[in-house]
Amino acid sequence: xxxxxxxxxxxxxxxxxxxxxxxxxxxxxxxxxxxxxxxxxxxxxxxxxxxxxxxxxxxxxxxxxxxxxxxxxxxxxxxxxxxxxxxxxxxxxxxxxxxxxxxxxxxxxxxxxxxxxxxxxxxxxxxxxxxxxxxxxxxxxxxxxxxxxxxxxxxxxxxxxxxxxxxxxxxxxxxxxxxxxxxxxxxxxxxxxxxxxxxxxxxxxxxxxxxxxxxxxxxxxxxxxxxxxxxxxxxxxxxxxxxxxxxxxxxxxxxxxxxxxxxxxxxxxxxxxxxxxxxxxxxxxxxxxxxxxxxxxxxxxxxxxxxxxxxxxxxxxxxxxxxxxxxxxxxxxxxxxxxxxxxxxxxxxxxxxxxxxxxxxxxxxxxxxxxxxxxxxxxxxxxxxxxxxxxxxxxxxxxxxxxxxxxxxxxxxxxxxxxxxxxxxxxxxxxxxxxxxxxxxxxxxxxxxxxxxxxxxxxxxxxxxxxxxxxxxxxxxxxxxxxxxxxxxxxxxxxxxx
Ligand code: BES
Ligand code: MN
Ligand code: ZN
Numbered sequence: 215x216x217x218x219x220x221x222x223x224x225x226x227x228x229x230x231x232x233x234x235x236x237x238x239x240x241x242x243x244x245x246x247x248x249x250x251x252x253x254x255x256x257x258x259x260x261x262x263x264x265x266x267x268x269x270x271x272x273x274x275x276x277x278x279x280x281x282x283x284x285x286x287x288x289x290x291x292x293x294x295x296x297x298x299x300x301x302x303x304x305x306x307x308x309x310x311x312x313x314x315x316x317x318x319x320x321x322x323x324x325x326x327x328x329x330x331x332x333x334x335x336x337x338x339x340x341x342x343x344x345x346x347x348x349x350x351x352x353x354x355x356x357x358x359x360x361x362x363x364x365x366x367x368x369x370x371x372x373x374x375x376x377x378x379x380x381x382x383x384x385x386x387x388x389x390x391x392x393x394x395x396x397x398x399x400x401x402x403x404x405x406x407x408x409x410x411x412x413x414x415x416x417x418x419x420x421x422x423x424x425x426x427x428x429x430x431x432x433x434x435x436x437x438x439x440x441x442x443x444x445x446x447x448x449x450x451x452x453x454x455x456x457x458x459x460x461x462x463x464x465x466x467x468x469x470x471x472x473x474x475x476x477x478x479x480x481x482x483x484x485x486x487x488x489x490x491x492x493x494x495x496x497x498x499x500x501x502x503x504x505x506x507x508x509x510x511x512x513x514x515x516x517x518x519x520x521x522x523x524x525x526x527x528x529x530x531x532x533x534x535x536x537x538x539x540x541x542x543x544x545x546x547x548x549x550x551x552x553x554x555x556x557x558x559x560x561x562x563x564x565x566x567x568x569x570x571x572x573x574x575x576x577x578x579x580x581x582x583x584x585x586x587x588x589x590x591x592x593x594x595x596x597x598x599x600x601x602x603x604x605x606x607x608x609x610x611x612x613x614x615x616x617x618x619x620x621x622x623x624x625x626x627x628x629x630x631x632x633x634x635x636x637x638x639x640x641x642x643x644x645x646x647x648x649x650x651x652x653x654x655x656x657x658x659x660x661x662x663x664x665x666x667x668x669x670x671x672x673x674x675x676x677x678x679x680x681x682x683x684x685x686x687x688x689x690x691x692x693x694x695x696x697x698x699x700x701x702x703x704x705x706x707x708x709x710x711x712x
Contacts, residue, residue, distance in 0.1 A: 215348075216368045217341055217390060219326075219383045221376040224282075225252040229370070230319030231286040233310040235303070235329065236261065236268040237295040243328035245374060252282045257289065269293055270302055271687055273313045284323065288313050292329075301622035303329050303339040308347025308688025311366060315348060321368040326382060333378040337371060337385020338392070342699070344369050345393040347688040351404040391517040392702055395510035396695035402506040403680065403693035407482035407499040412458040412530035415479060415502065419460045419509060419528070426464075426516035433459035441573070443529075444546040445554065445565035450531040452486055452539025452559075457531035459570075460505075464512050467523035473708065474574035474669075475512065475701065478563045478586030479505030479530035486533050486559030487541055500693060501563070503680035504585040505530060507697025514702045522705060525577055529566040533559070545643045549573065550665055555643035563588045564647060564661045571665035581610050582666055583704075585674040585697050591654025593678030600626040601679045601696065604659040605672030610704075614672060617703035623696055625674065634660045674700075 224232055225248050234246045234257070242250050242257055250257040256276070260266040266274040268291035276287040290310040292302050307324060314322050324344065329336045348366055352358040371382055402410055402418065416432045423430035438447055438459055450457035460479070480501035484490060490498065505528035512526045540546075544556045546565065550572040554565065563586050574582045592602040601618070603625040605611055611627060618624040634656045637649035645664060649657025659673045679696045682689055689695075 215345060215366070217371070217386050218368070219337065219371045219373070219379050219386060221373050221379050223374070224248055224323060224325050224372050226283050227323045227370070227372065229284040229321055229323040231288055231314035231317065231322045232282070232284040233288050233290060233307070233314070233322055233324040235290050235292050235306050235325065237292045237298065238268045240295055245325035245327050245372070249282060249287060253278055254281070260289070267291065271305055271309050273309050275313060275317060286314060286317055286319060298330065300330070300335055300339045300620060303336060304343035304622065305687035307340045307343030311344040311347045311369070315364070315366050320366060321370070322366055323370045323372050326371040326373050327375060333381035334385040334388070337382035338389035340371055341369070341386045341389030342393050343688045345390065346396060349397050349400060349690060351401060351692060353401070353405070388518060392514050392699055395514040395517070395702070396698040398513065399503070399506040399510040399695040399698055400693040403500050403503050403695070405499070407532070410499065410502065411455045411481055412479070412532070413456065415481065415505065415528065415530050416458040416460050419462055422509060422513050423462065426513060428512065428516060429463040429465070431461045433461070441549055442547065443549045443569040445548045445568040446529045446531060448540045448544070448546040449486070449533055449562045449565050452536040453532040453534040454536065455481070455532050460528035460530055462509065462512055462526035464516050464522070464524045466519060467521055470523050471580040472523045472525045472577040473705070474525050474527065474577055474579040474582040475508045476527045476567060476570045476574055476582060476584040477505035477508035478502070478567060478584070478588065479528040480563060480566070481530060481532050483533045483560070483562065484535060486562060487535050487539050488559040489535055490560060497681060500681050501587050502530070503587050503676060503693070503696065507585050507676070507701065510695065510698035511701035511705065514698065515705050518706070520705055522708060524705070525574070525579070527570045527574055529570040531566060533562040548665070552645070552664060553643040555640040555646040557646050557648045561647045561658070564658050567662055568665045571662060575667050575669055579669055581607060581670040581672070583610070583672050583674065583701070584662065585676055585701070587677040587680050588675045589654045589658050589677050592675040595628065595655055596626055596678065598678050598682065600624045601700070602655050602675035603627045603672060604630045604656065606663070607670035607672055610670060610672050613704055613707060614700065617700050617707065621699040621703050623700035625700070628656055630656060630659055630663065635663070
């Protein structure tokens with residue numbers, strides 16, 4: 215995909231499709247007006263008659279038949295101007311790009327003026343929206359070549375203002391770096407579990423390491439044994455695939471302390487001996503979404519050369535019911551020395567994270583953020599519109615909230631009072647790995663809180679947001695790539711005072 219920025223007249227662009235964004239109750243902006251004029255005021259008429267209502271996400275395809283140089287025009291709604299956000303712009307770009315691809319366009323031009331004050335942010339949002347909206351996972355389709363030939367090859371952002379070109383271009387570079395990482399994550403999460411094993415993820419991390427000059431180390435079973443990682447080893451014991459503990463370091467922050475990002479990387483969650491019912495078990499290939507998001511975020515941080523030190527930790531294993539598998543009733547000793555009684559082998563995420571969080575503490579980090587498809591209960595509590603957030607650090611929670619609003623990857627906080635910790639007390643060990651049906655998101659987080667010592671910590675539960683069953687404006691049905699844009703925004707703003 216090629217993305218460029220030009221200054222010029224949209225009516226004169228030879229393109230498969232021109233994209234015109236309109237706000238409800240507003241006259242067409244300066245660029246839209248050029249097209250409107252060339253089309254004999256057709257756009258104004260369609261809006262006036264109510265044929266096209268510029269509600270968020272609404273689209274209307276027009277064939278100008280020679281009155282402008284482009285083959286097609288798509289009008290796309292932004293909703294009320296007073297409610298306009300970057301996410302609305304991103305959504306409009308995603309919708310417009312996919313409508314034009316379906317219609318047969320091979321390249322598009324997007325009118326980029328009048329969408330907001332900051333041209334760099336607009337360039338970023340238009341890039342992310344259109345690129346992510348056009349994403350498809352074709353690797354396992356036999357006619358991939360055919361489908362690829364029908365892809366949009368070039369996206370051009372057009373401004374009438376030569377002076378905004380530089381800022382738009384900077385935004386395009388940022389947006390593309392972020393979108394590419396999010397698409398890498400979508401690819402990884404969509405891949406069949408037999409092709410996305412812990413070993414494959416370790417190899418992927420090394421490949422990214424070479425590309426972006428990161429230090430990548432992979433601990434094998436022997437080293438995990440030496441470190442006493444009983445949580446990760448316990449979960450891995452039922453699987454034929456060897457576990458990997460993947461460590462990715464990005465150092466561009468001088469003497470600053472590390473930011474630790476920890477991602478749950480279960481490459482398939484069968485539930486283990488407490489096996490899951492067959493319905494939707496295939497979806498449990500997405501249980502490595504947290505680890506993939508951590509890789510994606512560090513990849514973007516490196517691409518954007520952020521002045522930070524970041525360590526990514528990916529405890530990677532399958533959760534399978536093999537003959538050596540963990541059993542309900544077993545007790546594990548974790549790397550921290552604390553013991554956990556297993557009541558349900560399907561509550562495995564918190565077991566592998568207990569070791570990864572303990573390992574993160576070795577870095578004396580300024581903050582630990584873990585991201586995990588941890589509990590079905592999170593979807594019951596919040597649905598698919600928000601990632602669950604719990605933790606001990608108010609400043610980072612606020613920054614994540616802001617990053618969530620800005621990127622559209624919204625988070626919502628749940629409480630983590632001491633009373634919840636009582637619910638995971640075990641009769642025979644230091645704690646137990648389930649706290650009952652009620653408050654499942656919170657009791658899972660309560661267990662994690664036992665492994666972060668005094669370090670500032672935030673937990674993100676993406677169980678319900680890592681995958682979507684319905685097409686969204688820039689997130690087609692399937693793996694969403696959640697976390698990459700959220701964490702990248704968090705990292706970009708990390709040192710900003712507030
Ligand atoms: N990976 C699952 C959580 C999950 C469920 C993710 C649905 C995506 C969709 C996790 O390992 C799990 O199985 N959690 C159990 C915990 C329970 C046994 C305490 C759950 O949510 O049912
Ligand atoms: Mn599970
Ligand atoms: Zn799981």
